[in-house]
Amino acid sequence: MKMIIAIIQSKDSNRLRRAFNDANIQMTQLSTTGGFLREGNATFLIGVKDDRVQDVLEIIKKNAKAREQYVTSQMHMDVEGGSAFPVNVQIGGATVFILPVDQFLKF
Amino acid sequence: MKMIIAIIQSKDSNRLRRAFNDANIQMTQLSTTGGFLREGNATFLIGVKDDRVQDVLEIIKKNAKAREQYVTSQMHMDVEGGSAFPVNVQIGGATVFILPVDQFLKF
């Protein structure tokens, strides 16, 4: 048994939750506070048997990994004209800790 | 020292919190988000010395274990009459992880 703690962007949390659900992997999503540093993050606790750890990691990777996306800049005003143009930004990203579990019980 | 993570039904959380309090066991209740999968759950973090692990497990079992309860159905309308009747539903239930702790400190 392992306890997997995954911290992801909250934009990816609905998608990740659905993916875990579809794979029958039980997890708990913890609320993070509205602190200025951490707004936009979500924390998942996932308890799994050793032989499913790799599945969980694949699901996190597939649904929450860091990737680039073109967005249209709203901020930049070019001296020549003023039209918006696309910029490449990084979104997503997952930080994952795998912790040992001494004992797992259900009552 | 062990870190016990207990995920229970939120209906049982006030009762469990009081039981821990009465047994002088310190715990922290984490908020879970209002996600569709997890509403109705509560997560407790409990740090205890090895020789009190069994006490904590007994308290969780006593206050939050899965059990059956007769409830009066509000939904069913019998073709013959329309009176409510009791149905047997499962409530409660605790998922418990015991994690090793390298070091415990108080400042």
Added chain:
Amino acid sequence: MKMIIAIIQSKDSNRLRRAFNDANIQMTQLSTTGGFLREGNATFLIGVKDDRVQDVLEIIKKNAKAREQYVTSQMHMDVEGGSAFPVNVQIGGATVFILPVDQFLKF
């Protein structure tokens, strides 16, 4: 790699969060519920390499340790006069668990 779980008074949480930020230590602040026992607490999850554990502990100690503070009592009315006087109360305090981590990943 270690997972440090620190439970502190919420009065100290902004200060501690800023101190971690200034030291480039990543952490996640979890919400605790408004339960009667735990209002006023904040829980931090901090993942660090073994050689930074001591730094993290120093930062927690410096920003959240238990200390005494003189506050002016609003409650006491002396039979002779009725003027307020300072009382010494304990504030702050941190409970810290250091857990082993099997694996740390970033996606």
